[in-house]
Amino acid sequence: GENVEQHPSTLSVQEGDSAVIKCTYSDSASNYFPWYKQELGKGPQLIIDIRSNVGEKKDQRIAVTLNKTAKHFSLHITETQPEDSAVYFCAAREGGTSYGKLTFGQGTILTVHP
Amino acid sequence: GAVVSQHPSRVICKSGTSVKIECRSLDFQATTMFWYRQFPKKSLMLMATSNEGSKATYEQGVEKDKFLINHASLTLSTLTVTSAHPEDSSFYICSASGGGVTDTQYFGPGTRLTVL
Numbered sequence: 001g002e003n004v005e006q007h008p009s010t011l012s013v014q015e016g017d018s019a020v021i022k023c024t025y026s027d028s029a030s031n032y033f034p035w036y037k038q039e040l041g042k043g044p045q046l047i048i049d050i051r052s053n054v055g056e057k058k059d060q061r062i063a064v065t066l067n068k069t070a071k072h073f074s075l076h077i078t079e080t081q082p083e084d085s086a087v088y089f090c091a092a093r094e095g096g097t098s099y100g101k102l103t104f105g106q107g108t109i110l111t112v113h114p
Numbered sequence: 115g116a117v118v119s120q121h122p123s124r125v126i127c128k129s130g131t132s133v134k135i136e137c138r139s140l141d142f143q144a145t146t147m148f149w150y151r152q153f154p155k156k157s158l159m160l161m162a163t164s165n166e167g168s169k170a171t172y173e174q175g176v177e178k179d180k181f182l183i184n185h186a187s188l189t190l191s192t193l194t195v196t197s198a199h200p201e202d203s204s205f206y207i208c209s210a211s212g213g214g215v216t217d218t219q220y221f222g223p224g225t226r227l228t229v230l
Binding site: 032036 | 163218
């Protein structure tokens with residue numbers, strides 16, 4: 001099955017700085033890679049996703065890059081704000097079908113200091 | 115769009131009782147729904163996958179007789195924790211996917227279960 005490794009486990013930045021979280025996956029057939037933000041006591045919220053046919057996707061201050069050859073993908077948050085503080089999870093969907101389950105990384109606790 | 119609700123948000127029950135958690139997709143038809151369990155400061159652990167009208171597929175190590183899943187319609191799935199024990203206390207989260215080009219998984223707000 002798929003295995004997803006996420007680093008770092010904790011990340012502390014100053015407001016306005018950039019934050020980068022990296023994930024690697026094992027199944028070369030995986031074709032969909034979402035990122036979720038989870039605030040304390042709430043369910044994960046999709047913030048951006050990327051499919052295997054593109055290398056980069058951007059949405060305002062958030063971007064995701066995908067390197068299929070190296071089997072890794074990264075989340076980039078620019079101009080961080082205190083409200084970006086949360087736990088971030090990457091995930092990879094097992095390849096082959098649109099209904100494949102997601103395998104999640106271990107999570108990154110992001111703290112943005114004002 | 116893509117809103118998923120869960121009810122209840124929080125439940126406390128006595129050991130030995132059963133608890134039902136509902137998951138609803140409010141503005142789309144969910145071909146597939148997923149149930150996860152999350153321990154404090156841990157990642158999401160998939161328990162089972164259910165497709166509308168079919169039996170759920172359980173992950174290895176998850177007791178299907180203890181965690182009953184029903185996906186009777188395209189907008190509703192239920193998880194029943196039977197004969198709950200304190201070790202079943204956890205945060206249970208569902209997600210829903212429309213399948214095909216809308217196969218993004220959208221998560222509900224979660225249900226905090228505490229078994230006394």
